[in-house]
Amino acid sequence: MAATGTPAVDGWFTTGPQPALLGSRCTTCGTVFFPRAAGFCRNPACAGEEFEETELSRRGTVWSYTDAQYQPPPPYVPRTDPYEPFALAAVELPEGLVVLGQVADGYGVADLRVGAEVELVVETLYADEAGERTTWRWKPVAEMGEEADQ
Amino acid sequence: MSGSKDVAVLGVGMHPWGKWGRPFVEYGVHAARAALADSGVDWRDVDLVVGGETVRNGYGGYVAGATFAQALGWNGARVATSYAACATGAQALDTARARILAGMCEVALVVGADTTPQGFLAPNAGERWDDPDWLRFRLLGMTNPAYFALYARRRMDLYGATPEDFARVKVKNARHGLENPHARYRKEVTVEDVLTSAVVSDPLHLLDICATSDGAAAVVLTSTDYARRRGVSSPVRINAISTVTPTFPNTVLDMPNLSTDSSLVAGAPERTFKESIGQAAYEEAGIDPADVDLAEVYDLSTALELDWMEDLQLCKRGEAEALLRAGETAIGGRIPVNPSGGLACFGEAVPAQALAQVCEVAWQLRGQAGGRQVESARVGITANQGLFGHGSSVLLSI
Numbered sequence: 186m187a188a189t190g191t192p193a194v195d196g197w198f199t200t201g202p203q204p205a206l207l208g209s210r211c212t213t214c215g216t217v218f219f220p221r222a223a224g225f226c227r228n229p230a231c232a233g234e235e236f237e238e239t240e241l242s243r244r245g246t247v248w249s250y251t252d253a254q255y256q257p258p259p260p261y262v263p264r265t266d267p268y269e270p271f272a273l274a275a276v277e278l279p280e281g282l283v284v285l286g287q288v289a290d291g292y293g294v295a296d297l298r299v300g301a302e303v304e305l306v307v308e309t310l311y312a313d314e315a316g317e318r319t320t321w322r323w324k325p326v327a328e329m330g331e332e333a334d335q
Numbered sequence: 336m337s338g339s340k341d342v343a344v345l346g347v348g349m350h351p352w353g354k355w356g357r358p359f360v361e362y363g364v365h366a367a368r369a370a371l372a373d374s375g376v377d378w379r380d381v382d383l384v385v386g387g388e389t390v391r392n393g394y395g396g397y398v399a400g401a402t403f404a405q406a407l408g409w410n411g412a413r414v415a416t417s418y419a420a421c422a423t424g425a426q427a428l429d430t431a432r433a434r435i436l437a438g439m440c441e442v443a444l445v446v447g448a449d450t451t452p453q454g455f456l457a458p459n460a461g462e463r464w465d466d467p468d469w470l471r472f473r474l475l476g477m478t479n480p481a482y483f484a485l486y487a488r489r490r491m492d493l494y495g496a497t498p499e500d501f502a503r504v505k506v507k508n509a510r511h512g513l514e515n516p517h518a519r520y521r522k523e524v525t526v527e528d529v530l531t532s533a534v535v536s537d538p539l540h541l542l543d544i545c546a547t548s549d550g551a552a553a554v555v556l557t558s559t560d561y562a563r564r565r566g567v568s569s570p571v572r573i574n575a576i577s578t579v580t581p582t583f584p585n586t587v588l589d590m591p592n593l594s595t596d597s598s599l600v601a602g603a604p605e606r607t608f609k610e611s612i613g614q615a616a617y618e619e620a621g622i623d624p625a626d627v628d629l630a631e632v633y634d635l636s637t638a639l640e641l642d643w644m645e646d647l648q649l650c651k652r653g654e655a656e657a658l659l660r661a662g663e664t665a666i667g668g669r670i671p672v673n674p675s676g677g678l679a680c681f682g683e684a685v686p687a688q689a690l691a692q693v694c695e696v697a698w699q700l701r702g703q704a705g706g707r708q709v710e711s712a713r714v715g716i717t718a719n720q721g722l723f724g725h726g727s728s729v730l731l732s733i
Binding site for chain 2: 217219220228260261273280281287310320
């Protein structure tokens with residue numbers, strides 16, 4: 186289910202039913218960067234200076250994972266009081282890079298393993314005076330037979 | 336062992352690690368005076384001072400070299416200041432080495448000192464939407480221990496490591512540190528102590544993760560000619576200092592980044608960043624990993640010590656746990672790791688830590704490490720990695 190609210194950071198991901206991270210592709214060498222690149226291509230073999238926006242794959246495999254059992258310090262904005270721990274995953278995408286993200290609500294380290302498939306979702310990160318702020322998260326993809334409705 | 340690019344470690348000194356809460360300059364001067372006394376060199380004969388910068392202590396910290404020089408009493412020496420995150424001390428040492436080898440100075444004093452805040456290391460204040468070190472907290476709540484936990488978890492899922500293995504690293508290092516008068520924590524720890532301490536970031540417990548500490552370390556570095564003229568014919572020598580940056584694409588997720596480079600177009604490099612740090616030191620020195628007698632590595636977490644053993648080619652990938660379990664990385668084993676007690680017993684004092692590693696190796700090679708002495712040690716290596724593509728490895732021999 187897509188979250189309502191505005192992204193906590195501008196231009197890093199799309200919202201809607203099929204949300205995706207927004208990266209940059211160097212128009213000279215084709216290397217993809219996330220977060221988006223600007224100015225000069227960081228591939229040392231490339232002199233490129235132009236980039237086009239590209240949506241990254243919505244699915245990837247878990248490179249590693251952990252959780253935050255203590256409340257992180259500012260500028261982290263806690264969503265609940267008292268604090269509730271959340272999980273984090275680093276996910277390898279078909280574009281050849283690993284992207285960190287929190288893990289979707291309702292999932293913890295017990296639901297993850299290195300190499301498992303996850304999918305990008307957009308959920309609420311925190312709320313401030315302007316309303317709910319959303320972010321990208323990684324959600325475990327249910328394996329065959331795990332969910333009765335599949 | 337000797338080579339034309341060697342420099343001599345004539346003196347080393349430290350201020351004990353702790354949470355003393357005093358100005359970092361005080362610790363730095365204490366360590367500097369200890370290193371000078373150890374070397375027998377008069378402060379007025381030092382012709383270069385290099386300071387390891389600390390970023391949390393205001394003006395004096397940003398110009399560390401001059402701050403220490405003034406506190407020791409202006410002596411007209413040239414001055415330099417380095418900042419390279421956890422590799423700061425090694426970069427400062429490399430600056431001194433380069434000027435010595437270029438014939439531009441003969442006697443250098445290298446000093447690193449820090450006074451640290453309590454708790455998690457957090458980014459500087461203010462909204463900084465273009466700074467990954469700020470964004471990782473705001474968008475992810477990603478603390479340093481969470482990065483360490485990602486690496487630890489990979490060892491579990493890929494190589495079968497267990498939380499007990501990680502605890503064994505702590506137990507070993509705690510035992511080593513008992514014999515180190517400069518260590519902050521000098522207390523035996525059991526596997527059960529580690530496993531019953533709170534989980535900070537799964538699978539790492541509180542006792543798997545190093546603290547932050549106040550401390551200072553200093554090295555008197557000279558040309559081998561100068562050492563010989565002073566009657567020191569076989570000093571501890573620095574054979575190599577590696578401060579290489581990563582090679583694109585950097586495919587291992589590094590603190591404080593939110594992502595890695597993509598390897599799809601450029602292809603993954605032959606070695607990861609951490610592997611390349613040690614390899615560059617071995618190549619520069621012409622020393623084989625099999626010749627290393629002891630290693631001081633950056634155990635920001637227990638599990639990271641195991642990663643470093645493999646990154647430094649002390650064993651094959653995935654085999655560090657087997658060496659640990661067999662006791663081979665303890666003093667008396669085949670390749671003692673962190674005989675000083677490591678960060679587990681020290682806690683991290685960033686600009687001093689890489690120098691502290693060098694101090695320990697120097698004492699070991701001179702046979703002056705007391706109850707934690709590694710027998711007949713001839714070659715020692717240090718390694719660390721920090722933020723923003725910084726890392727270092729120093730190879731020493733006698």
